Amino acid sequence: MLKILKYLKPYTWSIVLAVLLTIGQVMSNLEIPRYMAKIIDDGILNANQAAIGQNGLIMLLIAIVGAVFTVWGGYLAARISTGFAMEMRKKVFAKVESFSLAEFDDFSTASLITRSTNDIQQVQSLVFMMLRMMLIAPLSGVGALILAFRTAPSMSWLMGLAVSVMFVLIIVLFSLTVPKFKIVQELVDRINLVARENLTGLRVIRAFNSEKLEEGKFDQANQDLTKLNVYLNRLMGLMQPLMTVIFNVTTLAIVLIGARLIGSGELLVGNMIAFMQFTFQVLFSFMMISMIFIIFPRAAVSGNRIREVLDKEVSIKDPHQPVPSVTRGAGLVEFKDVTFAYPGAEYPVLEGISFQARPGQVTAIVGSTGCGKSTLINLIPRFYDVCYGQVLVDGVNVKDWVLSDLNKKIGYVPQKGVLFTGTIASNILYGQPEASDEDLEKAAEIAQAKDFIEKTKEKYELEISQGGKNVSGGQKQRLAIARALIKNPEIFIFDDSFSALDFKTDAALRQALKNETKEATVIIVAQRISTILNADQIVVLEEGKIVGVGRHQELLNTCPVYKEIALSQLSMEELGDLMK
Numbered sequence: 001m002l003k004i005l006k007y008l009k010p011y012t013w014s015i016v017l018a019v020l021l022t023i024g025q026v027m028s029n030l031e032i033p034r035y036m037a038k039i040i041d042d043g044i045l046n047a048n049q050a051a052i053g054q055n056g057l058i059m060l061l062i063a064i065v066g067a068v069f070t071v072w073g074g075y076l077a078a079r080i081s082t083g084f085a086m087e088m089r090k091k092v093f094a095k096v097e098s099f100s101l102a103e104f105d106d107f108s109t110a111s112l113i114t115r116s117t118n119d120i121q122q123v124q125s126l127v128f129m130m131l132r133m134m135l136i137a138p139l140s141g142v143g144a145l146i147l148a149f150r151t152a153p154s155m156s157w158l159m160g161l162a163v164s165v166m167f168v169l170i171i172v173l174f175s176l177t178v179p180k181f182k183i184v185q186e187l188v189d190r191i192n193l194v195a196r197e198n199l200t201g202l203r204v205i206r207a208f209n210s211e212k213l214e215e216g217k218f219d220q221a222n223q224d225l226t227k228l229n230v231y232l233n234r235l236m237g238l239m240q241p242l243m244t245v246i247f248n249v250t251t252l253a254i255v256l257i258g259a260r261l262i263g264s265g266e267l268l269v270g271n272m273i274a275f276m277q278f279t280f281q282v283l284f285s286f287m288m289i290s291m292i293f294i295i296f297p298r299a300a301v302s303g304n305r306i307r308e309v310l311d312k313e314v315s316i317k318d319p320h321q322p323v324p325s326v327t328r329g330a331g332l333v334e335f336k337d338v339t340f341a342y343p344g345a346e347y348p349v350l351e352g353i354s355f356q357a358r359p360g361q362v363t364a365i366v367g368s369t370g371c372g373k374s375t376l377i378n379l380i381p382r383f384y385d386v387c388y389g390q391v392l393v394d395g396v397n398v399k400d401w402v403l404s405d406l407n408k409k410i411g412y413v414p415q416k417g418v419l420f421t422g423t424i425a426s427n428i429l430y431g432q433p434e435a436s437d438e439d440l441e442k443a444a445e446i447a448q449a450k451d452f453i454e455k456t457k458e459k460y461e462l463e464i465s466q467g468g469k470n471v472s473g474g475q476k477q478r479l480a481i482a483r484a485l486i487k488n489p490e491i492f493i494f495d496d497s498f499s500a501l502d503f504k505t506d507a508a509l510r511q512a513l514k515n516e517t518k519e520a521t522v523i524i525v526a527q528r529i530s531t532i533l534n535a536d537q538i539v540v541l542e543e544g545k546i547v548g549v550g551r552h553q554e555l556l557n558t559c560p561v562y563k564e565i566a567l568s569q570l571s572m573e574e575l576g577d578l579m580k
Contacts, residue, residue: 007084007087007088007091008080008084008127010087011080011083011084014076014079014080015080015131017076018073018076018077018080018131019131019135021069021072021073021076022069022073022131022132022135022136022139023135023139024065024066024069025066025069025070025073025136026135026136026139026140026143027143028062028063028065028066028069029066029140029281030140030143030144030147030278030281031059031062032059032062032063032066032277033147033273033274033277033278034147034274035055035056035058035059035062036059036270036273036274036277037151037268037270037271037273037274038051038055038270039051039052039055039056039059039270040268040269040270040273073131073132074132076131077128077131077132078128080127080128080131081124081125081127081128081131082124084123084124084127085120085121085123085124085127088120088123088124088306089116089120091310092115092116092120092306092309092310093116095309095310095312096112096116096309098314098317099312099314100314100315100316100382100383100384100385101378101383101384102315102316102342102343102384103312103314103315105342105343106312107309108189108193109193109196110189110190110192110193110195110196111189111192111193112309113192113196114185114188114189114192114305115302115305115306115308115309118185118188118302119185119302119303119305119306120302120306122295122298122299122301122302122303123299123302123303123306125295125299126295126296126299126303129291129292129295130292133288133289133291133292134292136285136288137285137286137288137289137292138285138289140281140282140284140285141281141282141285141286141289143281144278144279144281144282144285145159145278145282147274147278148275148278148279148282151271151274151275151278152258152261152267152271152272152275154261154266154267155254155257155258155261155267155275158250158253158254158257158279159250159278159279159282162246162249162250162279162282162283163282163283163286165246166243166246166283166286166287166290167286169239169242169243169246169290170286170289170290170293173235173236173238173239173290173293174290174293174297176235177232177235177236177297178297180228180231180232181232181297181298181301182301183228184225184228184229184232184298185298185301185302185305187221187224187225187228188225190221190224190225191218191221191222191225194214194217194218194221195218198214198218200467239287239290239291243283243287246283247280247283250279250283251276251279254272254275254276254279255272255276258272258275258276315385316382316383316384316385316403317403318402318403319399319400319401319402321400322400322401322402322405323396323400323401323402330359330394330490331359331393331394331409331489331490331491331520331521332356332357332358332359332392332393332394332395332521333356333357333363333380333391333392333393333491333521333523334355334356334357334390334391334392334393334395335353335354335355335356335376335379335389335390335391335392336354336389336390336391336392337352337353337354337388337389337390338350338352338353338354338376338379338386338388338389338390338391339351339352339353339386339387339388339389340372340375340379340384340386340387341387342384348387348544349372349375349544350372350375350376350379350544350545351544351545352389352545352546353376353389353545353546354389354546355537355539355546355549357491357521357522357523357537358521358536359490359519359520359521360518360519360520360521361521361522361536361537362514362522362524362532362534362535362536362537363521363522363523363524363535363536363537363538363539364523364524364525364526364531364532364535364537364538364539365377365523365524365525365526365538365539365541366525366526366527366529366532366538366539366540366541366562366565367540367541367542367561367565368542368561368565371541371542371543371544372541372544373495373496373525373541374415374495374496374525376541377493377495377523377525379391379398380393380398380410380491380493380523381398381406381407381410381412381493382398382399382401382403382406385399393406393409393491394409408489409489409490409491410489410490410491410492410493411431411484411485411487411488411489411491411492411493412484412493412495413477413480413481413483413484413492413493413494413495413497414480414495414497415495415496415497415499415525417468417473417476417477417479417480417497418468418476418480419464419467419468419471419476419479419480420464421464421465421466422463422464423458423460423461423462423463423464424453424459424460424461424462424464424479425440425460425461427464427479427483428440428443428444428460428479428482428483428486429483429486430483431443431483431484431485431486431487432486432487432488435486439486440460440486441460442486443482443483443485443486444460444479444482445512446482446485446509446512446513446516447478447479447481447482447485447509447512448478448501448505448508448509448512449475449478449479449481449482452475452478474501474502474505477497477498477499477501478501478505478509480497481494481497481509485513485516489520490520490521491520491521491523492513492517492520492521492522492523493523494522494523494524494525494526495525496525496526496527497524498510498526498528498531499527499528503530506528506530506531510531528569529552529565529566529569530569532552533552534552535551535552536551537549537550537551538550538551538552538555538562540555540559540561540562540565542561547559547561548561548562552566
């Protein structure tokens with residue numbers, strides 16, 4: 001938790017000012033009962049109008065100054081806590097953006113969302129309370145305790161008894177609530193996970209009539225969180241009535257005992273009332289401390305969850321001695337005896353992979369589902385790092401490249417087309433924000449997206465909804481391809497990026513790409529044999545190993561795995577027709 005609070009350093013002077021204002025507020029609150037006692041004893045009981053006017057004016061001025069300090073201190077505390085929360089969200093977001101896929105595997109998406117929102121909100125509330133209650137409570141409590149003892153020493157034992165009872169109450173509630181707060185945050189993660197799965201998979205849920213099943217999952221997660229929150233709120237709800245009972249009993253005891261002492265001449269009426277006010281301040285301070293004790297454990301759990309993200313060691317980062325930045329290069333990609341296993345996996349996904357993807361050539365990667373095709377190309381932009389061997393770009397190990405320089409050389413189109421909220425133009429220009437309108441239209445035309453774009457009323461200013469839900473799967477893929485094309489990189493990576501296209505669009509797109517990318521290195525992961533028939537080199541994977549490398553006709557004759565894949569899709573006659 002303390003590691004999180006170190007990020008308050010930029011607000012040091014504001015915190016100092018807030019502390020000074022809080023001290024002023026406490027001092028003014030402690031002075032008011034003293035002047036109230038003087039008004040009663042010197043003014044009212046002794047019929048001294050001058051004392052009433054003079055002490056009343058001083059008390060009014062103290063109250064006004066205290067009110068100014070309270071408002072100003074509260075404003076500063078709110079500003080510091082909200083600014084701190086904003087900075088924390090920025091730092092967590094920036095940290096998450098630096099994660100490789102390996103780090104993402106350690107945190108669920110729902111958990112990262114909770115940590116970036118709910119957990120930071122909990123810490124923000126604690127920071128606000130630290131600057132207000134955590135300062136006010138001890139200062140006010142200690143000050144009121146000293147002044148009460150000076151005002152009526154003979155009744156100090158009453159205050160000690162009330163404070164002892166309240167202290168025991170706080171300890172009991174603290175011991176019951178603290179262990180539950182970590183479970184609360186985990187249940188918030190769980191309900192976010194279930195909700196996110198339902199929202200993203202709504203079409204599948206409806207298609208299989210599984211609404212009741214999913215409602216049951218959500219209800220279970222919701223009920224678990226509700227039950228625990230009800231339990232905690234009931235315990236915390238006991239605080240106010242129990243504190244009220246302690247207040248009232250203490251007040252009654254002070255009046256009864258004070259009346260006897262006043263009757264015997266051992267205590268003045270004003271001092272009894274001042275003692276009562278000081279007692280209330282002491283008890284109220286303990287109530288504030290109890291609230292802090294209840295909030296602190298949950299905030300501490302949230303702070304540790306945030307710290308886990310910020311302290312997470314990023315496995316893929318820029319090297320200490322990177323290669324000099326190269327604006328353009330040949331784009332040669334080479335795998336040298338590469339072996340890769342996912343973190344915690346028992347067996348490698350890829351083993352002994354060696355081949356070259358040369359500029360001006362199309363290299364296709366095929367194989368059965370789960371053989372490691374997508375994993376292999378994810379090693380080129382360093383989404384993961386190899387366990388053994390090397391992946392080279394232009395003769396340099398990708399681990400020796402500055403990540404930004406490496407990514408400039410690569411145009412990557414993922415298996416699932418990802419679009420961002422905005423317009424069609426903003427999504428294509430994501431690959432090259434400085435590109436001209438002509439470049440934008442050219443990229444869309446090559447990607448076979450221009451036709452459907454021109455048919456819309458807004459054209460390139462058509463708004464894309466969240467996740468691209470207002471365009472089809474094929475349109476998503478074409479826009480994602482246009483985004484890579486406008487970047488004009490030396491290396492193109494297409495991860496099964498033509499799967500949602502019809503055969504006519506697929507053929508037209510491949511022909512347009514051939515003309516546009518003839519000097520670049522093109523790597524295609526494909527399921528359709530028709531997509532890679534004319535590839536200059538086809539790499540065949542089987543269970544994470546290369547079982548064949550060559551052109552289509554050569555592999556039909558020499559690689560049984562490739563022949564089996566090809567014949568599972570097309571007959572020999574159809575394969576022959578496609579080759580013509």
